[in-house]
Amino acid sequence: MRLVNLCLMGLAALMTAWVTPVLAAEPLVVGTSNDLVKVTSHFTGRELLVYGALSQPGQVIVLLRSPAATEAMLRKTRTGPIWLTGAKVTVTGAPGIWEMLSSAPADQLLPLATRQLLGLDPDYLSRQASYRPEPADVAAWQQAFLKNKLRRRDYVVQSQGVHIEGGQLFSARMALPASLPLGRYTLDTFLVRHGQVVARQKQHIEVQQTGFQAWIARFASQDGWLYGIVLTLTLAAMGLGLGILMQRRLN
Amino acid sequence: MAVNIWLIIGFGLIVGFLSGLTGVGGGFLITPLLIFVGVPPLVAVGTGAAQIVGASAVGSYAHWRMGNVDMRMAFILLAGSWMGGLLGVHVARILDASGYFGLVVTFLYVGLLGFIGISMLVESTLAMRRGHHPGKHKKKARAGISWLDRLPWRMEFPVSGLRLSILAPVLLGFAVGIMAALMGVGGGFVMVPIMLYLLKMPTRVVVGTSLFQLLFTSAEVGILQAGMNHAVDPYLVLALVLGSIFGTQFGARLGALMRGEQLRLVLALVVMGVAIKMGLGLVIPPEHLYSMARVV
Numbered sequence: 001m002r003l004v005n006l007c008l009m010g011l012a013a014l015m016t017a018w019v020t021p022v023l024a025a026e027p028l029v030v031g032t033s034n035d036l037v038k039v040t041s042h043f044t045g046r047e048l049l050v051y052g053a054l055s056q057p058g059q060v061i062v063l064l065r066s067p068a069a070t071e072a073m074l075r076k077t078r079t080g081p082i083w084l085t086g087a088k089v090t091v092t093g094a095p096g097i098w099e100m101l102s103s104a105p106a107d108q109l110l111p112l113a114t115r116q117l118l119g120l121d122p123d124y125l126s127r128q129a130s131y132r133p134e135p136a137d138v139a140a141w142q143q144a145f146l147k148n149k150l151r152r153r154d155y156v157v158q159s160q161g162v163h164i165e166g167g168q169l170f171s172a173r174m175a176l177p178a179s180l181p182l183g184r185y186t187l188d189t190f191l192v193r194h195g196q197v198v199a200r201q202k203q204h205i206e207v208q209q210t211g212f213q214a215w216i217a218r219f220a221s222q223d224g225w226l227y228g229i230v231l232t233l234t235l236a237a238m239g240l241g242l243g244i245l246m247q248r249r250l251n
Numbered sequence: 252m253a254v255n256i257w258l259i260i261g262f263g264l265i266v267g268f269l270s271g272l273t274g275v276g277g278g279f280l281i282t283p284l285l286i287f288v289g290v291p292p293l294v295a296v297g298t299g300a301a302q303i304v305g306a307s308a309v310g311s312y313a314h315w316r317m318g319n320v321d322m323r324m325a326f327i328l329l330a331g332s333w334m335g336g337l338l339g340v341h342v343a344r345i346l347d348a349s350g351y352f353g354l355v356v357t358f359l360y361v362g363l364l365g366f367i368g369i370s371m372l373v374e375s376t377l378a379m380r381r382g383h384h385p386g387k388h389k390k391k392a393r394a395g396i397s398w399l400d401r402l403p404w405r406m407e408f409p410v411s412g413l414r415l416s417i418l419a420p421v422l423l424g425f426a427v428g429i430m431a432a433l434m435g436v437g438g439g440f441v442m443v444p445i446m447l448y449l450l451k452m453p454t455r456v457v458v459g460t461s462l463f464q465l466l467f468t469s470a471e472v473g474i475l476q477a478g479m480n481h482a483v484d485p486y487l488v489l490a491l492v493l494g495s496i497f498g499t500q501f502g503a504r505l506g507a508l509m510r511g512e513q514l515r516l517v518l519a520l521v522v523m524g525v526a527i528k529m530g531l532g533l534v535i536p537p538e539h540l541y542s543m544a545r546v547v
Contacts (some may be wrong), residue, residue: 058283068502070546070547071543071546072350072543072544072545073541073542073543073544074350074353074541074542074543074544075540075541076537076540076541077543078536080532082534083533083535083537084354085351085353085354086348087350088349090545090546093308113437139493139540144540144541147539147541148539148541148542148543151539152543169463184343186282201390214299217521220477220481220483220485221481224477224478224479224481225477225478227477227478228475228476228477228478228483229474231301231473231477231485231488232301232304232470232473232474232477233482233486235301235302235304235305235308235385235473235489235492236304236305236308236466236470237308238305238308238489238492238493238496239304239305239306239308239309239492239496240309240312242309242493242496243308243309243310243312243496243499243500244309245501246496246497246500247309
């Protein structure tokens with residue numbers, strides 16, 4: 001039932017996205033600094049620049065969202081003087097990366113129901129995710145999940161993150177963490193006025209691993225055994241070769 | 252997990268340096284250091300085991316060339332350690348899936364490092380006070396051998412000049428294999444004293460044989476950890492091996508200029524420090540009750 005609801009909500013969101021720009025005659029034009037983020041071995045967190053023009057005044061919310069990720073969480077409990085790992089819960093269905101930047105606090109721009117519908121409410125995201133095995137105090141886990149994601153800067157809320165200049169141009173800088181989950185991200189830009197979304201633009205950004213690193217990662221996850229054998233032989237050869245070389249040079 | 256690769260090379264250098272200085276393999280320092288910087292415990296253990304392959308390859312080769320390896324003994328040890336490694340990696344997988352692996356590793360390390368640290372501390376301070384190396388406690392060691400003689404399946408080990416039940420090396424290997432899988436250590440610090448004082452192997456072949464068998468034990472555990480648990484990080488392990496090879500060479504050169512018991516005192520203090528830091532993690536209330544973990 002929840003699934004059906006979600007689908008309907010998704011459809012509704014999609015409809016507004018399609019319909020509003022036509023009615024409003026392109027009130028929102030958005031560009032990004034890159035449509036493709038390549039995660040290579042030199043990648044140590046990158047900025048994504050989102051910019052655009054507004055044809056009518058309003059406030060802007062920019063939302064970057066990665067595909068849903070699977071996470072595991074541990075909770076420590078106290079036994080005597082020692083803190084032990086108590087329970088492990090797997091969290092699925094929440095985005096790995098979720099960044100919301102806006103020109104004013106989002107809760108002042110849109111009513112709660114709209115924010116939940118559009119995926120702009122982090123509390124709601126953490127409650128929508130599923131926790132397995134289901135803990136007795138699921139609310140505490142939901143809060144902890146959100147707190148952890150915010151602390152790791154996987155989830156970001158910046159209520160002054162979008163700058164509007166002269167009521168016409170807007171720009172936002174999003175910092176991407178170094179370890180990005182791969183896949184097709186969505187970048188949503190909302191133009192908001194009087195508590196309503198008057199325009200929405202949806203874009204996709206591909207996050208890929210490229211080059212040698214991608215090859216290694218694929219190799220290690222798909223052929224773990226072969227990878228292990230090749231790596232072990234490489235290490236032995238490297239240790240032997242370099243060791244003999246160094247001894248010869250030093251002696 | 253985002254870890255600075257230069258920091259990891261630095262760890263390799265420091266641990267390699269210490270190991271070159273003192274002659275003790277540094278596997279038991281690598282895994283805790285990786286855990287301290289935020290590497291998930293199972294990856295720290297798997298990567299720690301795999302790096303031993305690179306770090307011990309040249310030493311094993313040199314001892315083998317010099318004829319310091321009792322091959323028959325090494326293969327019987329390996330029969331035990333490969334079984335131990337297989338079992339240990341399975342246990343690690345089960346513990347990690349239930350979320351208890353980090354805890355078990357912490358307990359094992361606090362116990363092991365505390366034990367090694369204290370015994371090295373005592374031994375090196377005693378030696379420094381006496382001003383010379385301690386004698387080989389021959390009378391004490393002889394007492395423990397009677398039950399060993401009663402074990403079945405005795406076999407000749409001509410290189411070591413021993414006649415011994417094969418159960419003893421198989422069991423020793425088994426214990427070392429389990430340690431390699433659960434802690435990412437080579438286990439030389441356990442194996443060498445047992446070979447010397449319990450099995451009474453000649454000093455000449457002890458180091459070579461233990462190095463030779465731990466190279467192949469850690470190779471087996473590394474392959475199992477990669478294949479079964481996806482727990483060997485290629486970049487971490489390459490950085491560690493690179494650092495430790497260079498560190499070992501410089502450590503060995505400096506070590507030749509310093510007195511043995513001073514070096515062992517330095518290492519003992521380092522080991523105690525790591526044990527205390529890990530132990531405090533168990534008692535100090537955690538800053539965050541909930542933490543993110545690795546998805547198996």
